[in-house]
Amino acid sequence: MSLLLGVVIGKNGEGDKSKTNPTILDNVTIGAGSVVAKDVSSNTIVAGNSAQVIKKYNFDKEIWEKRRRTKK
DSSP: OEEOTTOEEOOOSSOOOOOSOOEEOSSEEEOTTOBOOSOBOSSEEEETBTTEEEEEEETTTTEEEEOOOOOO
């Protein structure tokens, strides 16, 4: 797993739950117990099993935008 500046990974005592070798870019927050199976872009908050984008920073509007969940 490639980690760069500003990455925060939640702690739940179970260690790394990554199943593959995703690339995690700058300023990423990963929720505790999340399974990161895909690359994570910069300025993003992800959580869950498998990790989904919760919020992403929009530099044009200078705000955090919530991602809409899609129904399966």
